[in-house]
Amino acid sequence: SAVISQKPSRDICQRGTSLTIQCQVDSQVTMMFWYRQQPGQSLTLIATANQGSEATYESGFVIDKFPISRPNLTFSTLTVSNMSPEDSSIYLCSVEVVGQGSNEKLFFGSGTQLSVL
Amino acid sequence: GESVGLHLPTLSVQEGDNSIINCAYSNSASDYFIWYKQESGKGPQFIIDIRSNMDKRQGQRVTVLLNKTVKHLSLQIAATQPGDSAVYFCAERNGANNLFFGTGTRLTVIP
Numbered sequence: 001s002a003v004i005s006q007k008p009s010r011d012i013c014q015r016g017t018s019l020t021i022q023c024q025v026d027s028q029v030t031m032m033f034w035y036r037q038q039p040g041q042s043l044t045l046i047a048t049a050n051q052g053s054e055a056t057y058e059s060g061f062v063i064d065k066f067p068i069s070r071p072n073l074t075f076s077t078l079t080v081s082n083m084s085p086e087d088s089s090i091y092l093c094s095v096e097v098v099g100q101g102s103n104e105k106l107f108f109g110s111g112t113q114l115s116v117l
Numbered sequence: 118g119e120s121v122g123l124h125l126p127t128l129s130v131q132e133g134d135n136s137i138i139n140c141a142y143s144n145s146a147s148d149y150f151i152w153y154k155q156e157s158g159k160g161p162q163f164i165i166d167i168r169s170n171m172d173k174r175q176g177q178r179v180t181v182l183l184n185k186t187v188k189h190l191s192l193q194i195a196a197t198q199p200g201d202s203a204v205y206f207c208a209e210r211n212g213a214n215n216l217f218f219g220t221g222t223r224l225t226v227i228p
Contacts (some may be wrong), residue, residue: 004160033216042206043161043218092160104129106151106208106216108160 005094006109010049013116020079023093028073031096038089049076083116129225136194138222140207148210152192154203202226
């Protein structure tokens, strides 16, 4: 397994500002991902955070809005830029851990509850 | 992305009864499926997984069944306890190794 620390755990932000969310893992992992969970809904993959290169974004998400850093194998940040109320969501960091028998498992942090006024 | 959906958005069961949560997926090429449990204010927690070359897998009090013919996945929880109350998500992995999540089912256990 992996222990994932995500901060802040929650924040209330003003429209037009930006927030950077940090994700720290207790071990080196190859794959790190950022998900969004809108109120009462399921999880949507934003992007894969690639170490040493630009993140890979899913359809509907762009780097200008959600810049991601991945400076090493244990840390990543997601920035929500120029926020609007529609960005109010839970943002979740996740990591993939390869276990016995090459079974990959995805573990999640506790998430960042973002409210934009 | 893929369409992964659940038949029942809410499920209420009596404590001690068995629970069955269902999930339909659309991508026949998906090769790996996971069930997650999410309690209020927490991130999703891994419960059990199954690969497409299997049709059943058992864990502690939980069983996952996979029917590839009809693209259906289910999670069975035996002797449901109050601590099982949560939202349960199924997720499928496609060929690009990305995980897509279903809508979620809220399970409420009645004492």
